[in-house]
Amino acid sequence: MLLIRILIISFTLFCSTLVPAKPVQNYLPTGIQFNKEIPLPSSTLGFEIGQRHVRHDQLTNYFYSLANHSDRVKLTSMGKTPQQREQLLVTISSPQNLENLANILSERDLFSKSKKQLKQQSSSNAPLVIWLGYSVHGDEISGANAAMIVAYYLAANNDKKMAELLANTVIVLEPSINPDGMDRFVNWVNTYRNSSDNSDANHIEHHQNWVTGRTNHFWFDLNRDWLLLSQQESQHRLKYFHQYQPHVVGDFHEMGHNSSYFFQPGIQSRTHPLTPKRNVELTTTLATFHAAALDKQQRLYYSEENFDDFYYGKGSTYPDINGSIGVLFEQASPRGMQQETVNGLLTLEFSIENHVTTSLSTINGAWVNRNQLKQYRSDFYQQSNKLAEKEDFSGYLLHESKDNYRLNALLSKLIQHKIKVYALTTDFEFNDKNYQKGTSYYVPLAQPQFRLIQALFNQQTNFKDNTFYDVSGWTMPLAMNIESIKINRTRGLKLAKQAWSLPASLIKNSASKLAYAYIFEWHHFLAPKLLNQLLASNIKARVATKPFSSLINGKEKHFKAGSIVIPAGIQKNENWQAQLIAASNSTDIYLESVTTGLTMKGVDIGSSSIKPLYQPKAMLLGGMGISQYEAGEVRFYLDETLNIPLSIIDHSKLRRVDLSTYSHIILVDGNYQSVAEHTAKQLKHWVKNGGVIIGQKRAAVWLAKQEILRASFVSKEQINQLFDHENLNYQDKEKLASRKRIAGAIFQVELDTSHPLAYGYQQSLLPVFRDNNLIMEQPKQPFVTLAQYTPTPLLSGYTDKNLVNRLAHNAAIVAHNVGKGRVIATTEVLAFRGYWYGSAKLLANSLFFSKAFSAPYK
Known part of the structure; x- marks a missing residue:
């Protein structure tokens, strides 16, 4: 009896430590009869939504349970994330629509319709399609929680109006767009949340470590990848997005804790000009439904500030360029269970409720305006040929x-x-x-x-x-x-009848018993991957630093500087030829074989100008203050794309690392002021003794301050002097700030294609990306500038003419000796967002060919 009392008391004390949370029905409109056969989220989770943070496996388990009990719910596995979590798509409609879903989607395929068919579809009884995507940023977790409540509401609602809506509507939910980031965040919060309520904004629960749950496995912002498609999660999703071709897309996010709630249209003057005005009108119409729903609950919100609809790579803007109406929703975030804000106590439960409210207002608004939305989508594609003719x-x-x-x-x-x-x-x-x-x-x-x-x-x-x-x-x-x-003319242009599709591998190299050496050229994007694979297999390779010509199959073949030579006579690995052939075929790179070391022109195969290469051992510096995005871009390019191992080391632990075991250290943009003086000296000593250090953006400025890099940068004061500050009103403040800022634009630089770091580049003019106003002065020292801006460098995007003129002729990339080592520095983002293939290869060149050049700075 005493034991039972103790257990009861212990259970009571345990329950009192849990955050009180209301049942799911309390998040939803009142007066609705729910089907009791449909499971509540708590039946699978073991707790109420809002009571604690939900892991991705718990989220998916509930949806599988829901689908097993409801004939209104169909689950589709879109694919797996890099960490092997399932990307789940939830389709909710009437049982009849779900049975006929394949035909419904086939008839919706506007890309294969004639003009007549498009017109017919706009006036047909085809279902309205609504797509709701949640928590693309893994630490914006209220959306994923709201998805479960919305799904339950649609599946269990016995109201006749709901039956009518589902008979004529297909609703698609993506409960967690970023499963890997979601679990990174949830594990952090669940580790540090207290048993008792704690709303202190300084508590560690609200301050994630490096890297945060915002990003995916490769530290990419998936909300910037809809257009670029560098990440597999985006590629999986896009296939289904174009199958469903939704009329409306809801994109649910979180923002700073002291904000309220936002929904679009946003700042209308910043809508991309390719987006039809009718899109903005319909977005504004839907906004009245969100406002009414939030007014009913007396929630704070705003709608025409801060956010815009310009860049088409986001979840709320990609739909706009695809005939849909994309709507961004932003909820103030507690980044944990609860947090004190200027608006009072903000809880996870409160945040979830707002996203549930606007999810339902999106469905309601779209349903009321379904005919207009269908007509808009049809008109959007019918206009394409007319616009093209203009x-x-x-x-x-x-x-x-x-x-x-x-x-x-x-x-x-x-x-x-x-x-x-x-x-x-x-x-x-x-x-x-x-x-x-x-x-x-x-x-x-x-x-x-x-x-x-x-x-x-x-x-x-x-x-x-x-x-x-x-x-x-x-x-x-x-x-x-x-x-x-x-x-501007198609006369003489003969085209294939069928549209292009990706061909199978065409390269089939084979071994030759007569081969004196094998050669492959460096212009192929995956040439660094092949080279690294060979060096890792103990196959000796060399780079030609001067051009040469050899006789191959009776014809003269010219090889540029940068070509990779694999001489047969120096190989010690018995299986080297088989490994070489397999590796070259897997990368689709053609091998040439020569039967003699004597060339027709230029250096011979045994020349000292054909220099030995060594597998790099590279370190990427990370940690708090370092850009997780740029670190992720470098990691994705080197490790994922090229399979070059990359050690990531927190800068706070650098002093305890034996730097002599590394050949290269990469520093991306970040604040390096916290790097101890002793550590900076350690780095400088390592470079002087033969190490290669690569600095990007603010890292380059820091290297200059440490006197590792010999470069000068334009100061903030000099930037300010480019602009007229007189006769300005207070309202001009934001406009002036935007003129001084380069938010992200494309510029043209001229490469020194004779430089070893530019091996593989056929043309001297190269587009580069920059998102900062750091300007590196053109060095007076010869041979140290790898790339400099052209006289009129702006190619695409906005930059104030004063900054464009100041950038002109200045350095974009410099490289020079530091003792026995090298320093390479740039103000650009070389591997921007994983799709900037043009300049990314300069990173690989910096790993393999950094000792193939010598440029002492006198």
Whole structure:
């Protein structure tokens, strides 16, 4: 009896430590009869929503339980994340619609419809489609919680109006867009949450470590990847997005804890000009439903400030360029269970309730305006051919003769966006240049995705409103360094009848008993991957620092500097030829074999100008204050794309690391002021003794302050002097700040293609991306500048003319000796968002060829 009392008391004390939470029905409208056969979230979770943070496995378990008990719910596995969590898509509609879903989606495929069929569909009884996506940022967790409540409401609601709605509507939920980031955040919060309520904003629960749950496995912001498609989560999702082709998309986020609640239209002057005005009108109409729902609960909100609809790579803007109405929702975030704010105590429960409210108002608003939404989507695509006819050119010609990997990567992104591309079947003369079949492709404007083509290829530099929430330039051919020209005539242009699709591997190398050496060229994007794989297999490789020509199959073959030579006579690995062939075939890189070391022209195979190469052992400095995005970009390119191992070490632990075991250290943008003086001296000593250090943006400035890098940077005072500060009113403050800022634009630099760090580049002009106003002065010392800005460098996006002129002729990338070592520095983002293939290769070159050049700074 005493034992029972003790257990009862212990259980009572335990329950009292849990955050009180209301049942799911209390989040929902009153007066509704729910089907008792449909399981509540608590039946699977073991606690009420809002009582604690939900892991991704708990989230998916509930949806599987819901689907097992409801014929209104269908689950689809879109794929797996890098950490093998399931990307779940939840379709909710009437049982009849779900049984007929394949046919419904097939009939909705606007990309294969004629004009007549498009018109018929707009007036048909085809279902309204609504897509609700939650928690693309893993630490914005109220959305994922709200998704369970919304799903329960739709599945269990016995009201006749709900039956009518579901009979004519397909609702798609993506409960967690970023499962890996979600669990990173939940594990952090659950580790540090107290048993008792604690709303202290300073508590560790509210302050995540490096990296945060905002990003995915590779530390990418998935809300910037809808257009770029560098991450597998985005690629999985886009396939289903284009299957469902929703009329309305809700994109649910969180923002700073002292905010209230936001829903679009946002700042209308900052809407991208390719978005139809009707889109903004419909967004504004839907906003009245959100306002009414929040008014009923007396919740604070705002709607036409802070956020814009310009960059098409986000979850609320990508729909806008695809005939949908995308709506952004932002809820103030407790970043934990609860937090004191200027608006009072903010709880997880309160945040969830707001997202549930606007999820339902989205469904209600879309249902009331269903005919207008259907008509809008039909009109959006019917207008495509008319808009294309108004242009003074017919399409874009894409060309890349040396690197089929980059070219195919661009074409693959286009077809994932439902853009049709056609191969040339014969060579084509245009503007005194011959574009060869096999390396040239045509993108016609006259197709349903006309607007999206323009969004991807456009190089706009002038804007009505110069303030941007995100980047202002993202032109994809520039990012991937693919030649793209406008074609104003199609006479003589012969195209394949079928649109392009990714071909199977074409390269099939084979071993040769007569081979004196094998050679592959460096222009292929995956050449660094192949080289690293060979060096890791103890296959000796060398780089030609001077050009040469050899006789191959009776013909003279010219090899540029940067070509990789694998001499047979120095190999010690018995299986080296088999490993070489397998590795080259897997990367689709062609091998040439020569039968003699005597060349026809230039250096011979045994020349000292053909230098030995060694596998790099690289370190990436991380930790608090370092950009997790730029660190993720470097990690993704080197480790994931090229399979080059990359050790990530927190800068606070650097003093305890034996630096002599590393060949390269990479510093991305960040605040390095907390690096101890002793550690800075340790780094400088390591470089002088032969190490290679690479600094990007503010890391480059820090290296200059440590006297490792010999470079000067334009000061903030000098930047300010570029602008007139007189006769300004207070209302001009934001406009002036935006003029001094480079939010994200594309510039042109001129590469020194004779430099070893530029091996593999065929053209001297290279597009680069920058999102800062750091300006590195052009060094007076010769041979240390790898890249400098052209006289008129702005290619795409917004930058004030004063900054453009100040950038002109100045340095973008410099590299020079430091004792026995090297320092390489840039003000650009070389591997921006995982799709900037053009300049990313400079990172790989910096790993393999950093000792192939010598540029002492006197």
